[in-house]
Amino acid sequence: MRPVTMEEIEGLRGLNSVKVKEAHEEGKKVVGMYCMFSPSEIAIAAGAIPVTLCGTAQAPIEDAEKELPRNLCPLIKSSYGFAITDKCPYFFFSDVLLAETTCDGKKKMYELMGKIKPMHIMNLPQTSEGEDSLESWHKEMVKFKAYLEETFGVEITEEKLRDAIKLMNRERDAMKRLHKLNAHKPAPLSGMDMMLAQWLKGFNVDKEYGISLIEKLIEELEERIEKGIFAFDESAPRILLTGCPIGSGSEKVLRALEEAGASVVALENCTGYKPLDVMVDEDPDKDPLLALAEKYLKTPCSCMTPNNGRFDLIKRLAEEYDVDGVVDLTWVACHTYAIESFSLKNFVQDELGLPFIQIETDYSDSDTGQVKTRVEAFLETIEKKSATV
Amino acid sequence: MYYIGIDIGSTASKVSVFNDQNLVLNFSMPTGWSSVEVSKIVYEKLEKMNIDKDNSRIIATGYGRVSVPYADKTITEITCHGKGAHYLLGEDCTVIDIGGQDTKIITVENDRVTNFTMNDKCAAGTGRFLELMANSLAIGIPELAELALKGKEISITSMCTVFAESEVISLIGKGTPREDIARGVINSITGRVYTLLYKHGIKGKIYLTGGLCEIKPFVELLSERLGKEVISSPLGRYAGSIGAALMGF
Incomplete structure (x- = not known):
């Protein structure tokens, strides 16, 4: 049976779309964002509400294809489709948009999106290594702060920045502790519910309320662990899911895995653990904007070259969560993740000694049968391995 | 005790029957429009041989x-093809299965599937592609392969089956010899298998395995x-159903 707190967490969906409207009507500013590189702390310090924008559903893709090429990743098409069709309330109520020069597809799409709403683009370095990168990324933080101050006519004080950093670190910490509960064997929470809880946080207008719900869920799950109530039994293969981001509407591979009997215990992607791993340094002697630059630059995304951080993180999670296999989800036409998948396969199979599969798909249901077959066959290879032990 | 493997593929349905340890029968039929219908026909055929749910263990795949x-269990065709190939070849191997709707490369180690790769979701490089191209040339797949042996190297460059078909039609229009077109069609399949196989290892x-293993050319x-010897055996088409039956042991 599903933890009861999950219902309240799912309720955030309806609640947040109302809250964002109310906030807008009260004259509060809203900053819409797409990516884990976006420093939401600066928006909070400006007295604004940072929200994640929609981009995980198939529905608006057809409309997006009127302007974007078809062979583009579904996440970019979906985001753009939501924007031009006004189907995302968060986009609708956003006063400004924040974007970064991540992958080629996104940055060129942002050129088009910037015509719909005021947009600030942060120039993300292509590597996370070296002083030059950090210095240039730090300057981008300074520029974004100045942009919000000017646009909203506010002053972002150091104190406000430090408070925002503390708040977001508390959210990260709660989310991290929630994710880590699934290191328990067997896992207390299904991967589907973990994804939902993690994904929904991005839309939270009231951060404190969001954090309190996660704390409540953690408490409930800890009680369940004590009572021996789990999402799966001991025999379910434990899977680490990595690759492109997923959310409600684009969870088909995660769903297929769990319907086939796997327990997805670790979500390494941006909707999961990736942005939670590193906290922002709260050292009172450090420039808070530099602390933010350091944290966000460490995001191990495939748009970075090299992207060794991702391999290190996968190794760490694979050990900590004692996984039986790694599934790499790559959206069709996501070049960076698709190319990286080859190196990742070798790394997982040869260095970690774990079964690995890359699944390439899009948001549509057209290949449900094939995805199911791949996933089941992958789990069959794992089951046989554990049977021989 | 009978062990039955039923492999319902997108094009053909294959059935293998073991009487205890002995493989006694294999038969196949077109899947047609309904896999439910074909599975009924299979059961009727089995009943005529006095095989039913009570005296057999039935595994379905495909x-x-x-x-x-009426199956006791379902297992994916990947696991079954690996098992069946190991039975037919008598040793560990790398299996290439060109199926109706997908092409798979399967690694079998210690009689177990340890790794596999499948083509992406379109029909490029699959049996369906060959079937459509053969249709455009108004011949069957065996004749297509036969012709290809005599043809000159040309390449069909479209990865997409639908576009490749128009490419073939335009080659026909230009008066390109049928042998050359046939060679181009086969090359496009073998080229696709080449990349899949070497990416996989x-x-x-x-x-x-699969129906194509019966076509020598x-x-x-x-x-x-591939620059390597490809082994096939007469029962290769039944690798999936044989493997399924064996999984019931």
Whole structure:
């Protein structure tokens, strides 16, 4: 049976779309964002509400294809489709948009999106290594702060920045502790519910309320662990899911895995653990904007070259969560993740000694049968391995 | 005790029957429009041989595996093909299966599938592609392969089956000899298998399963393209159903 707190967490969906409207009507500013590189702390310090924008559903893709090429990743098409069709309330109520020069597809799409709403683009370095990168990324933080101050006519004080950093670190910490509960064997929470809880946080207008719900869920799950109530039994293969981001509407591979009997215990992607791993340094002697630059630059995304951080993180999670296999989800036409998948396969199979599969798909249901077959066959290879032990 | 493997593929349905340890019968029929219908026909055929649910263990595999209501268990075609290939070849190997709707490369180690790769979701490089191209040339797949042996090297560059078909039609229009077009069609399949296989990696002998393994000229051209000997055996088409039956043991 599903933890009861999950219902309240799912309720955030309806609640947040109302809250964002109310906030807008009260004259509060809203900053819409797409990516884990976006420093939401600066928006909070400006007295604004940072929200994640929609981009995980198939529905608006057809409309997006009127302007974007078809062979583009579904996440970019979906985001753009939501924007031009006004189907995302968060986009609708956003006063400004924040974007970064991540992958080629996104940055060129942002050129088009910037015509719909005021947009600030942060120039993300292509590597996370070296002083030059950090210095240039730090300057981008300074520029974004100045942009919000000017646009909203506010002053972002150091104190406000430090408070925002503390708040977001508390959210990260709660989310991290929630994710880590699934290191328990067997896992207390299904991967589907973990994804939902993690994904929904991005839309939270009231951060404190969001954090309190996660704390409540953690408490409930800890009680369940004590009572021996789990999402799966001991025999379910434990899977680490990595690759492109997923959310409600684009969870088909995660769903297929769990319907086939796997327990997805670790979500390494941006909707999961990736942005939670590193906290922002709260050292009172450090420039808070530099602390933010350091944290966000460490995001191990495939748009970075090299992207060794991702391999290190996968190794760490694979050990900590004692996984039986790694599934790499790559959206069709996501070049960076698709190319990286080859190196990742070798790394997982040869260095970690774990079964690995890359699944390439899009948001549509057209290949449900094939995805199911791949996933089941992958789990069959794992089951046989554990049977021989 | 009978062990029955039923492999409902997108094009053909294959059935293998073991009487205890002995493989006593294999038969196949077109899947047609309904895998539910074909699974009924299979059961009727089995009943005529006095095989029913009570004296047998039935494992269903293939894309239509969920449409076999009387099966004791369903297992994916990947696991079954690996098992069946190991039975037929008698050793570990790397299996190439060119199916109706997908092409798979399967690594078998210690009689178990340890790794596999499948083509992406379109029909490029699958049996369906060959079927459509053969149709455009108004011949069957065996004749297509036969012709290809005599043809000159030309390439069909479209990765997409639908576009490749128009490419073939325009080659026909230009008066390109049929042998050359046939060669181009086969090359496009073997080229696709080449990339899939080498991206996946080869362990042991290469063993071809599926209906195409019965077509000698195809096996010859595939070996040539891969630069390695491709082994096939007369029962290769039944690798999936044999493997399924064995999984019931």
